[in-house]
Amino acid sequence: MSRYYEFYCPVKVISGDAALEHLPYELTSIASTRPMIVTDQGVRAAGLLDPVITACEESNLVIAAIYDEVPADSSTTVVRDIANLYRQQECDALIAVGGGSSIDTAKAVNILVSEGGDDVAAYSGAGVLSRPLKPFFVIPTTAGTGSEVTSVAVIADRERSVKLPFTSSFLLPNAAIIDPRMTRTLPLHITAATAMDALTHATEAYTCLGKNPLSDAYATAAVKKISGALLKVMDNPDDGQGRLDLAEASTMAGIAFSNSMVGLVHALGHATGALCHLPHGLCMSIYLPFVLEYNLEQIREPLSDLLLYLEGPQVWATTPASRRPEATISAIRHLRDELHHRCELPRTLRETNKVTEDQLDQIAHKALDDGAIMFNPREASFKDVEAILKKAWG
Amino acid sequence: MLRKLSRSAALTARRRYVQTMFQVMGHALDAISRTDKKVLDEARLLPVGFVFEMTVLPAGPSLVVEHVGEGRLRYLGSSPPANVDLSIRFKHIAHAFLVLSFQEKTAEAFANDRMLVDGDIGLAVRMTRILNRLEAIILPRLVASRAVKEYPADLGLFEKVPGAINIYRRVATGMIRDLTKEVSPT
Ligand SMILES: [Fe+2]
Numbered sequence: 067m068s069r070y071y072e073f074y075c076p077v078k079v080i081s082g083d084a085a086l087e088h089l090p091y092e093l094t095s096i097a098s099t100r101p102m103i104v105t106d107q108g109v110r111a112a113g114l115l116d117p118v119i120t121a122c123e124e125s126n127l128v129i130a131a132i133y134d135e136v137p138a139d140s141s142t143t144v145v146r147d148i149a150n151l152y153r154q155q156e157c158d159a160l161i162a163v164g165g166g167s168s169i170d171t172a173k174a175v176n177i178l179v180s181e182g183g184d185d186v187a188a189y190s191g192a193g194v195l196s197r198p199l200k201p202f203f204v205i206p207t208t209a210g211t212g213s214e215v216t217s218v219a220v221i222a223d224r225e226r227s228v229k230l231p232f233t234s235s236f237l238l239p240n241a242a243i244i245d246p247r248m249t250r251t252l253p254l255h256i257t258a259a260t261a262m263d264a265l266t267h268a269t270e271a272y273t274c275l276g277k278n279p280l281s282d283a284y285a286t287a288a289v290k291k292i293s294g295a296l297l298k299v300m301d302n303p304d305d306g307q308g309r310l311d312l313a314e315a316s317t318m319a320g321i322a323f324s325n326s327m328v329g330l331v332h333a334l335g336h337a338t339g340a341l342c343h344l345p346h347g348l349c350m351s352i353y354l355p356f357v358l359e360y361n362l363e364q365i366r367e368p369l370s371d372l373l374l375y376l377e378g379p380q381v382w383a384t385t386p387a388s389r390r391p392e393a394t395i396s397a398i399r400h401l402r403d404e405l406h407h408r409c410e411l412p413r414t415l416r417e418t419n420k421v422t423e424d425q426l427d428q429i430a431h432k433a434l435d436d437g438a439i440m441f442n443p444r445e446a447s448f449k450d451v452e453a454i455l456k457k458a459w460g
Numbered sequence: 461m462l463r464k465l466s467r468s469a470a471l472t473a474r475r476r477y478v479q480t481m482f483q484v485m486g487h488a489l490d491a492i493s494r495t496d497k498k499v500l501d502e503a504r505l506l507p508v509g510f511v512f513e514m515t516v517l518p519a520g521p522s523l524v525v526e527h528v529g530e531g532r533l534r535y536l537g538s539s540p541p542a543n544v545d546l547s548i549r550f551k552h553i554a555h556a557f558l559v560l561s562f563q564e565k566t567a568e569a570f571a572n573d574r575m576l577v578d579g580d581i582g583l584a585v586r587m588t589r590i591l592n593r594l595e596a597i598i599l600p601r602l603v604a605s606r607a608v609k610e611y612p613a614d615l616g617l618f619e620k621v622p623g624a625i626n627i628y629r630r631v632a633t634g635m636i637r638d639l640t641k642e643v644s645p646t
Contacts, residue, residue, distance in 0.1 A: 191579075192578065274571075276571035276572075326571070434585070434586075435583075440585055441567065441571050444609065444610055445609040
């Protein structure tokens with residue numbers, strides 16, 4: 067593989083029991099007195115804001131503003147509204163509480179409140195920002211996207227009907243706060259789908275072209291935690307340690323893939339998400355084994371390694387070396403079957419009931435134009451992608 | 461002193477090599493987009509008037525092509541017009557040399573953060589596929605398999621040799637024209 071790599075993750079990770087209670091100290095240590103929370107209705111309704119607010123109040127820190135209406139698919143208008151509220155209330159730091167959408171929105175808000183202006187589209191692209199932004203903290207409430215440690219945000223521009231990508235290491239938060247209380251009430255099917263997203267981040271980071279020794283370490287640790295915790299949490303949703311393992315694994319997988327990039331599973335997932343409005347984690351879960359099979363001959367070695375982290379030393383040792391890559395794929399298939407059994411997480415496109423067979427061609431075309439395909443170990447042609455989609459159709 | 465001189469000669473040679481390769485690729489892209497169906501199919505979906513630049517930071521050399529429609533790519537030389545739609549910038553001439561001397565695959569160079577993309581990522585992916593196809597056709601198989609992720613299984617000698625000869629002829633003609641321009645007094 068590669069003889070050169072770069073690795074960067076300046077995000078402080080604050081993780082474990084009573085992690086939320088570290089937030090006031092983190093804020094006051096950078097002289098923030100008027101933080102603003104950016105979140106969505108779901109988080110609010112689940113009561114997840116309460117422990118955050120209480121933790122701050124107990125330390126005499128007042129939350130100066132709360133915006134709790136981030137939609138699932140955030141837009142430049144939402145970003146502008148939040149930035150206005152931030153300015154009105156003279157806030158001095160941002161706290162995103164939520165999943166991918168709230169985190170991405172807060173990243174974009176941070177651009178506006180730091181650089182000025184109303185039009186966040188002006189900062190779209192790579193390397194446009196050239197200096198640090200306002201203090202920014204992330205409290206993830208799902209365990210999957212890894213957005214708390216990635217330097218990208220995607221925001222929809224409805225007027226021009228395009229998705230604007232923002233890429234800059236300045237988008238990274240000062241700290242990610244991972245507290246098991248925040249993911250304990252996550253519904254099972256979302257727990258399953260987001261964990262499969264994290265597993266895909268780790269697997270693609272470990273098997274695609276950008277893999278490097280540091281991201282490998284994070285990727286394998288993430289795979290081990292997910293395979294150890296996911297089914298336990300599915301059987302006992304209140305398993306605090308299991309929830310924390312999944313949340314930590316998601317962050318580790320995020321660190322891995324943001325330094326090594328992802329591949330064809332994500333290219334297919336992005337295309338399917340955009341065309342059929344399937345949740346991202348679900349797409350990952352569906353495509354992962356099919357893409358690994360397609361890449362198999364190019365990734366036998368890393369796939370063999372992953373068996374150790376998925377199934378443990380005993381299975382690894384008793385599986386003949388030549389069969390380990392296939393055994394890894396079987397283990398992932400088995401995990402999907404177990405998830406299907408517990409929460410009916412679809413394993414094929416047909417099982418989703420949201421995709422029609424005549425959409426496959428469109429998905430294939432769109433996937434070929436997705437940036438993630440660049441880092442896939444095999445050069446996927448239209449025919450290849452079509453064949454994978456036919457298999458994933460079921 | 462002598463060591464210093466030969467080192468600077470080597471650096472100049474490297475720069476000249478990158479410059480020449482950009483010229484060859486420019487003419488070759490121009491030629492291949494007249495004949496190769498796969499390239500035409502990829503390029504057809506680029507916006508008409510789309511200008512693509514591959515360059516080396518901070519000040520070149522560069523390669524600029526334009527999609528003039530119907531999948532045809534026109535080599536615009538080395539100086540970009542005012543409006544470039546997609547720019548792939550190597551961070552250093554050394555990185556451009558690695559890729560253009562086929563020691564590092566284009567996809568690898570992306571993965572290794574050797575270059576920056578300014579513009580639509582989807583179009584960058586498409587242009588990379590076109591460049592890969594170009595390399596697979598014009599380079600000897602052994603070199604080409606080092607330069608691209610996967611040597612196209614369907615690219616037999618029948619397709620390759622006439623295609624390559626055609627392209628070499630056009631590239632040579634183009635290069636000679638460039639050279640005459642360079643040496644003739646203006
Ligand atoms: Fe993902």
